[in-house]
Amino acid sequence: MIILPAIDLKDGAVVRLYKGSFDTVHQVATDPVTVARAFQEAGATWIHMVDLDGARDGVRRNAQLVQAVATLGLQVELGGGIRSMEDLKAVFALGVTRAVxxxxxxxxxxxxxxxxxxxxxxxxxxxxxxxxxxxxxAGWEVDSGLDYLDFARQMERLGVKIIIFTDIETDGMLSGPSFGRLQQLQKAVSCQLIASGGVSCNQDIVDLERMGVYGAIIGKAYYAGAIDLAQAVKDGGAQC
Structure with a gap:
């Protein structure tokens, strides 16, 4: 299981949110490149980045920072404001490995x-x-009315192989991943699943690995000092 420590960018800084609410945004680091180096030193080979400016209003403002992180040799998974083929071309030109x-x-x-x-x-x-x-x-602010399992099935029919699932109720809460909803997804589709939101400790990583999910994103737990990232990487196994 690959471990993807997270960097959420807003106005050029590394930030975190509670349950995706922009009213709760708070800075956790000033330099994303320094943070990314720390991830790399802990053994991570992937990094999950989100351009929150892009996610909310569709205008990505942190391209230079994303590119700087990509030059470190990490495989960057980037989301936020990717809404056209032109956007995809632009983010891949930054050195991004996977677009969300x-x-x-x-x-x-x-x-x-x-x-x-x-x-x-x-x-x-x-x-x-x-x-x-x-x-x-729209940055978790608009309800589409779609059931998440039905939507996952629709995406699989389009050829999607990788799904990143976030249960917003767990995001940034250090309450543990949404194991139940992840299990439902595993039954609904054969896609590779990346668990996002709620990881609170190293035991959560062990439990997710035992579930057989493809990847786990670590955010708040790292910045709060609640997880040993190097141990999480070891527990995840091969980081390919």
Missing amino acids: IGSAAVSNPELVAQAIATYGADRIAVGIDARDGKVKT
């Missing part, structure tokens, strides 16, 4: 199909962010 399509997958499923046809399923992930089982978009 979130809101646009709901509003424009054809973009997902076109992206996979152009770049391959290994380089495209779909982010499914849900509250009470309903998919949220």
